Amino acid sequence: MAVRIDGKKISQQIKDELKEKVSALRQEGKEGTLAVIQVGADPASSVYVRNKKNACAYIGIGSLSYELKEDTSEEELLRLVEELNGKEEVKGILVQLPLPSHICEANVIHAISPEKDVDGFHPQSVGKLAIGEPGFAPCTPAGIIQLLKRSGIEIAGKHCVVIGRSNIVGKPMALLTLKENATVTVTHSKTKNLPEICRQADILIVAMGKPRFIGAEYVKEGAVVIDVGIHRDAGNKLCGDVKFEEVEPIASAITPVPGGVGPMTIAMLMDNCVRGIEKGPNTMLQG
Numbered sequence: 424m425a426v427r428i429d430g431k432k433i434s435q436q437i438k439d440e441l442k443e444k445v446s447a448l449r450q451e452g453k454e455g456t457l458a459v460i461q462v463g464a465d466p467a468s469s470v471y472v473r474n475k476k477n478a479c480a481y482i483g484i485g486s487l488s489y490e491l492k493e494d495t496s497e498e499e500l501l502r503l504v505e506e507l508n509g510k511e512e513v514k515g516i517l518v519q520l521p522l523p524s525h526i527c528e529a530n531v532i533h534a535i536s537p538e539k540d541v542d543g544f545h546p547q548s549v550g551k552l553a554i555g556e557p558g559f560a561p562c563t564p565a566g567i568i569q570l571l572k573r574s575g576i577e578i579a580g581k582h583c584v585v586i587g588r589s590n591i592v593g594k595p596m597a598l599l600t601l602k603e604n605a606t607v608t609v610t611h612s613k614t615k616n617l618p619e620i621c622r623q624a625d626i627l628i629v630a631m632g633k634p635r636f637i638g639a640e641y642v643k644e645g646a647v648v649i650d651v652g653i654h655r656d657a658g659n660k661l662c663g664d665v666k667f668e669e670v671e672p673i674a675s676a677i678t679p680v681p682g683g684v685g686p687m688t689i690a691m692l693m694d695n696c697v698r699g700i701e702k703g704p705n706t707m708l709q710g
């Protein structure tokens with residue numbers, strides 16, 4: 424029976440460590456604020472934004488909140504991002520996705536100063552991740568690396584199979600596990616023989632966005648299974664991409680949904696904000 428990886432506990436540990444770090448930075452005169460922009464009032468986005476503001480308050484950093492109307496134009500949003508780029512006290516800028524369809528997400532992501540790109544989605548952050556330079560890594564995959572490391576799971580030399588190739592999870596996940604010296608296979612909707620490839624994984628990371636899709640036939644005995652998916656089932660219960668009850672007896676370790684990967688995303692966002700503060704005012708010079 425698999426060990427359940429407790430993302431709630433690990434994210435709390437990280438937030439407590441960050442709280443101490445923030446307090447030490449304040450003694451050195453280094454402080455900062457996260458600016459969170461939400462366009463429209465999508466209920467799920469509102470919950471995420473509220474959780475982010477609460478996490479800032481918990482670790483002791485400021486947060487500025489911009490709740491813009493659904494019909495805000497792209498120009499108005501870009502003007503706000505530009506204004507925040509120029510504010511010294513703002514060390515991180517986060518635009519909650521998805522944006523309304525009349526706004527081009529790429530234009531907005533590109534407008535955020537790479538020095539304040541705490542989501543790690545700017546092409547410069549992505550490029551740095553790809554060539555192994557320090558920079559902001561996307562929070563969900565960075566959180567998964569922390570889940571593995573803090574659970575004592577060796578990554579180096581392991582065969583890591585990632586299901587999904589999105590810009591926010593699958594691709595950065597592949598780069599981060601590669602950086603940790605795993606042998607990495609990335610799979611997607613056009614992959615042939617998916618169960619056979621997945622059964623070769625020592626670490627299977629599932630980010631496909633398909634509720635309860637991955638069953639026992641995808642998992643090798645003793646594999647570590649990380650479930651990134653998050654859905655509500657017909658009974659309004661949260662579930663992941665993995666058939667948990669079917670896979671748990673086969674795996675050596677597994678993340679539950681909820682309480683696995685989910686809580687790590689905000690913890691790593693806070694980690695990125697603290698990194699932004701640590702760099703101090705001359706972030707451009709320090710790279």
Ligand code: NAP
Pocket residue numbers: 563586587588589590591592593610611612613614617630631632633651652653654684685686688
């Ligand atoms: P996405 O952009 O929809 O990407 C899904 C990926 O899965 C795509 O690359 C797709 O392949 C692949 N895929 C879909 N069906 C497949 C199949 N039958 N076989 C193999 N691959 C398949 O989703 P995402 O943004 O990466 O998110 C994935 C899941 O994680 C979602 O449930 C999302 O809600 C969740 N999520 C959770 C957190 C968290 O904090 N816990 C954060 C982010 C996302 P193609 O590229 O070929 O289409």
